[in-house]
Amino acid sequence: MGTLFLRSIKAGIAYFSLAFGAGFAMGAIRVPFLVPRLGERVAELIEMPFMLIVIIWAARFITIRFALPATVLVRLSTGVLALGLLIATELLLAVAFQDQSLGQYVSSRDPVSGTVYLAMLFLFAAMPLVITRLRFGRDHA
Helix, strand or coil, X not given: CCHHHHHHHHHHHHHHHHHHHHHHHHHHHHHHHHHHHHCHHHHXXXXXXXXXXXXXXXXXXXXXXXXXXXXXXXXXXXHHHHHHHHHHHHHHHHHHHCCCCHHHHHHCCCHHHHHHHHHHHHHHHHHHHHCCCCHHHHHHC
């Protein structure tokens, strides 16, 4: 296996870990403190801008830390790997700890915040590539 391929895999795992860790920490605040007061939809929508900041920061960090070249294939494969890990982990946790089937979990999502969450997942996968187009992404990548 090529060095670049291994760096991309390591970067994808790190990117997933940073985003998942931040999301887990924010969920520990959102669920007990915001959801009872504001409801699921509002609490999730409040969390989204903070997660976007984490995603941008994490994507920038991993592209610099792992010296990922600014090519579509490398950056997008890194993001897609991280997305796959994120979705698999979230579904596993939902089924294992919330005692829901996969169908129940998907159908239980709020239509508004769930749609925003879906858009955030696409941004998450694309962000290692997107930051190459942003000014701060070109300085170090």
